[in-house]
Amino acid sequence: MSVEPYGADEESAAVLRTVGRVIKMCRERAGLTQAALGAQIGYSEEQVSSVERGRRAPMEEFLDAADRVLEAHGLISALKGDVEKARFPKKVRDLAKLEAEAVEICAYDNSVVNGLLQTEEYQRAVFRSRRPAFTEEQVDQLVAARLARQEIVRRTDTAFSFVHDEAALRRPVGGKMVLRRQLERLLEVGQMRNVEVQVLRLNSEDNGGLDGPFHLLRLRDGATVGHSDIQLVSRLTSDRRELQILELRYGIIRAQALTPRTSLTYIEKLLGET
Numbered sequence: 001m002s003v004e005p006y007g008a009d010e011e012s013a014a015v016l017r018t019v020g021r022v023i024k025m026c027r028e029r030a031g032l033t034q035a036a037l038g039a040q041i042g043y044s045e046e047q048v049s050s051v052e053r054g055r056r057a058p059m060e061e062f063l064d065a066a067d068r069v070l071e072a073h074g075l076i077s078a079l080k081g082d083v084e085k086a087r088f089p090k091k092v093r094d095l096a097k098l099e100a101e102a103v104e105i106c107a108y109d110n111s112v113v114n115g116l117l118q119t120e121e122y123q124r125a126v127f128r129s130r131r132p133a134f135t136e137e138q139v140d141q142l143v144a145a146r147l148a149r150q151e152i153v154r155r156t157d158t159a160f161s162f163v164h165d166e167a168a169l170r171r172p173v174g175g176k177m178v179l180r181r182q183l184e185r186l187l188e189v190g191q192m193r194n195v196e197v198q199v200l201r202l203n204s205e206d207n208g209g210l211d212g213p214f215h216l217l218r219l220r221d222g223a224t225v226g227h228s229d230i231q232l233v234s235r236l237t238s239d240r241r242e243l244q245i246l247e248l249r250y251g252i253i254r255a256q257a258l259t260p261r262t263s264l265t266y267i268e269k270l271l272g273e274t
Contacts, residue, residue: 015086017054019079024052026070041065057083057141094236096145098225099152103159104218108209108253110165110200112173113182115146116153117162117189117197122182123147125174153189160195163250163257165209166202169270176274183271190264198257199266208252216243216250 027037027048034052035045043062050056058066060080067076099105107114112126123146127139134142152158169186172179190197200207215227226237226246237243258266 012086013054015082016057019058019083019086020052020054022079023058023066023070023076026066026072026076027052030070032070037066037069040069056137057086060084095227095234096149096152098217098219098227098236099149101219101221102152102217103157103220104161104216105152105158106161106216106218106250107213108163108165108215108250109168109213110209111213112168112171113164113186114162116150116160117186118146118150119178119182119185120147121178122174125178129173153192153195156194158194161198161254162196163198163200163209163253165200165207166270169199169267170202172274180271180274183267183274186267187264187271190260190267196260197263197267198254198260199263200253200257201266204256206256208249208256211249214246214250216246 027034030037032040033045034048038045038048041062042065047056047062051058051062063076063080063083066072067074070076105116107116112118113122115123118126120143123143124139127134127142153160164186169183173182186197189195200209212228212230217225217227219225223238224243224247226243228235228237257263
């Protein structure tokens with residue numbers, strides 16, 4: 001039985017199958033076997049086979065090398081953009097598209113640090129904690145997708161508000177040194193003029209976010225979209241009644257949390273204790 005790669009959807013699968021067919025046609029036209037092509041471009045026969053069958057998203061190096069060896073005159077290399085999009089799960093592509101259109105992103109997280117602020121090593125620790133376990137290839141794909149999403153934080157025309165439950169900042173995901181570098185990252189990002197980072201203390205008797213993490217994305221056209229990612233469900237909503245509840249909750253959570261300035265001081269304290 002064949003197994004689809006993590007996050008695969010029909011759109012991505014169709015792209016990868018098409019890329020595989022193009023490479024196969026070029027290889028056969030050149031009179032090379034899969035093993036021979038693999039030997040010339042530095043990949044195994046199994047890897048070439050997986051790409052041709054649309055089961056593996058080829059890296060840019062694979063495509064460029066295959067284009068050169070098979071004398072495809074740019075035909076194969078030109079597929080890099082399509083492959084890059086197909087490499088990421090559809091839910092990640094949809095979310096990244098909305099984030100790119102947002103003028104304000106608000107997020108509450110109570111288990112781990114928000115994905116837009118995670119260091120690469122922290123990300124890997126988070127994904128490796130997943131059960132059933134991801135393969136290393138899947139972890140690489142997920143990390144690449146998350147790092148690509150993080151580019152949005154560099155945009156000064158988008159406002160960001162991140163509220164973290166203190167538990168997320170104390171949980172030693174990946175070990176103490178990984179957590180230390182993650183806390184340092186939060187302090188760095190918290191200095192940006194368009195970013196506010198807040199901490200909701202564990203000793204707070206009130207917590208409007210006990211139902212779990214969520215995002216609010218306010219788009220350039222005036223619309224608002226809510227996003228939640230809990231267990232096996234990643235969900236986007238534009239339902240006005242649901243958004244009303246999420247906006248109410250986020251306002252309460254921000255009010256219950258430490259101020260941004262006090263939060264950074266508190267994160268420094270946590271860093272000193274780690």
